Amino acid sequence: MKRLTIVLAVLAVLLGLRPVAAQTTGTVSFRYAGHVVRAPLFGSRVELVPVFALLGATAKFSPAMGTWGVQLDNHMIQFSPGLRVVLADGKLAEGREAPVASPGGIAASTDFLDSMILSPLGFHLERVADGFRITPGGRRGAPLTVRATAADFSTTTTLVLTMGRPAMAHVNETRPGSVTITMEDASPQLDRATVLRSRRIRGLEPTADGLELSLAPGIGLLSWHALSDPPRVILELGPKAAPPTSAPQAAPARRPTRKGVRPIVIDPGHGGKDSGAVSGSGLEEKNLTLAVARRLARVLRRMGFAVRLTREDDETRALTDRTALANRLDALAFVSLHANASRAASVRGAETYYMSLDSASDATAAAVAKLENAAGSTARSGSELDMILWDMAQAEVLNESAQLALSIQRRLNSLLNLPDRGVKQAPFVVLTGATMPAVLVEVGFLSNPKEARRLADSAYQDQLAGALATGIAEFLRSGR
Numbered sequence: 001m002k003r004l005t006i007v008l009a010v011l012a013v014l015l016g017l018r019p020v021a022a023q024t025t026g027t028v029s030f031r032y033a034g035h036v037v038r039a040p041l042f043g044s045r046v047e048l049v050p051v052f053a054l055l056g057a058t059a060k061f062s063p064a065m066g067t068w069g070v071q072l073d074n075h076m077i078q079f080s081p082g083l084r085v086v087l088a089d090g091k092l093a094e095g096r097e098a099p100v101a102s103p104g105g106i107a108a109s110t111d112f113l114d115s116m117i118l119s120p121l122g123f124h125l126e127r128v129a130d131g132f133r134i135t136p137g138g139r140r141g142a143p144l145t146v147r148a149t150a151a152d153f154s155t156t157t158t159l160v161l162t163m164g165r166p167a168m169a170h171v172n173e174t175r176p177g178s179v180t181i182t183m184e185d186a187s188p189q190l191d192r193a194t195v196l197r198s199r200r201i202r203g204l205e206p207t208a209d210g211l212e213l214s215l216a217p218g219i220g221l222l223s224w225h226a227l228s229d230p231p232r233v234i235l236e237l238g239p240k241a242a243p244p245t246s247a248p249q250a251a252p253a254r255r256p257t258r259k260g261v262r263p264i265v266i267d268p269g270h271g272g273k274d275s276g277a278v279s280g281s282g283l284e285e286k287n288l289t290l291a292v293a294r295r296l297a298r299v300l301r302r303m304g305f306a307v308r309l310t311r312e313d314d315e316t317r318a319l320t321d322r323t324a325l326a327n328r329l330d331a332l333a334f335v336s337l338h339a340n341a342s343r344a345a346s347v348r349g350a351e352t353y354y355m356s357l358d359s360a361s362d363a364t365a366a367a368v369a370k371l372e373n374a375a376g377s378t379a380r381s382g383s384e385l386d387m388i389l390w391d392m393a394q395a396e397v398l399n400e401s402a403q404l405a406l407s408i409q410r411r412l413n414s415l416l417n418l419p420d421r422g423v424k425q426a427p428f429v430v431l432t433g434a435t436m437p438a439v440l441v442e443v444g445f446l447s448n449p450k451e452a453r454r455l456a457d458s459a460y461q462d463q464l465a466g467a468l469a470t471g472i473a474e475f476l477r478s479g480r
């Protein structure tokens with residue numbers, strides 16, 4: 001919950017969206033338990049603060065976090081102007097549109113108020129002749145068709161339940177291996193086309209008041225979230241005991257899968273229209289990363305690993321597509337290659353980053369992340385909520401990503417006698433999507449004329465590839 005709150009706050013800051021409702025266009029009345037308030041209207045949006053007061057809820061804005069928190073009984077709902085994402089009792093949900101800042105605090109559509117705020121607080125909004133009435137509880141429901149799909153990853157399975165219409169869902173692990181999914185105002189029925197293929201799911205059956213999910217032995221519910229458009233519930237399933245991240249375990253390296261061998265995915269940063277950093281002599285980051293990636297792939301293949309590149313040529317690739325490929329291939333590791341730039345021409349050396357959910361480990365790391373993330377703004381990027389979900393995918397393997405980063409950085413330092421710029425954490429968009437250990441390596445500074453000259457040299461690129469390959473192989477063979 002705390003982490004999600006932070007993610008929400010980071011998103012609010014990252015997106016920097018503060019749309020403001022301008023002129024009021026009138027007022028609308030809300031009734032609850034014999035009391036009435038009139039709330040200002042801003043076109044299709046309504047001022048929310050009077051409604052919170054009507055319910056007796058505590059509503060507070062945190063300027064530091066950029067988020068609103070509404071508390072009633074033991075419920076806590078958090079949301080931000082400009083964000084469609086809402087955190088309701090620690091669960092993420094995505095509305096059809098975002099609330100906006102308003103003269104009275106915050107304004108949103110009545111649909112947002114009903115489905116994203118009132119419903120999790122245990123209320124229901126009804127349109128009446130002269131405005132709206134708020135009533136406790138929901139409505140009894142009509143049949144609702146649900147389509148289920150499952151995807152197995154190396155340690156977890158994602159189950160997606162797509163609903164024929166929006167309904168507030170609740171997911172509970174009632175006993176070990178058994179999960180109940182209920183949908184308010186609805187009696188869910190499975191789409192006849194549903195065929196679940198997962199080694200962690202035994203079955204999914206409709207019951208009197210919901211769906212009953214039975215899991216393979218030792219598998220439990222790790223987390224769940226709701227999404228809209230299309231409305232769906234997403235369940236993360238996996239080993240119930242905390243997965244041993246540091247304890248010795250049979251190395252899953254090169255375990256054969258349906259598609260054969262699990263590859264290492266190397267991501268040559270930038271490409272196509274996006275050149276990345278450029279040295280004084282005209283060496284472009286996109287060309288350097290591709291050259292090093294090709295060499296690295298050769299070395300790793302000689303070591304016996306399967307390797308895939310996210311791009312084979314000078315092509316444009318969205319940041320999110322790069323990790324999507326790695327996830328699709330169930331990659332052993334994801335390594336994104338980049339070259340750095342600094343305002344100080346004397347700065348040199350290599351840096352290895354892994355994903356940070358909270359904030360960058362220092363101001364410089366934050367600057368690097370900002371630079372590399374900018375490439376995503378021109379390409380297609382995921383929705384706000386996708387970003388959070390991807391973040392959480394990487395959160396599960398964060399320890400392993402840190403180990404991979406350390407292993408690579410050690411090799412870069414010792415083999416190349418580079419000054420140690422260390423392992424750092426920063427919120428890189430290109431790393432957020434990965435469900436496997438994932439790192440971003442800045443192989444050197446193109447802004448340093450001497451280092452740029454070295455980076456352009458093919459013999460040096462071979463050395464770099466050798467150091468990277470050794471670091472990656474040591475990590476994969478360490479029996480993590």
Ligand SMILES: [Zn+2]
Binds near residue numbers: 277285337372
């Ligand atoms: Zn870059």
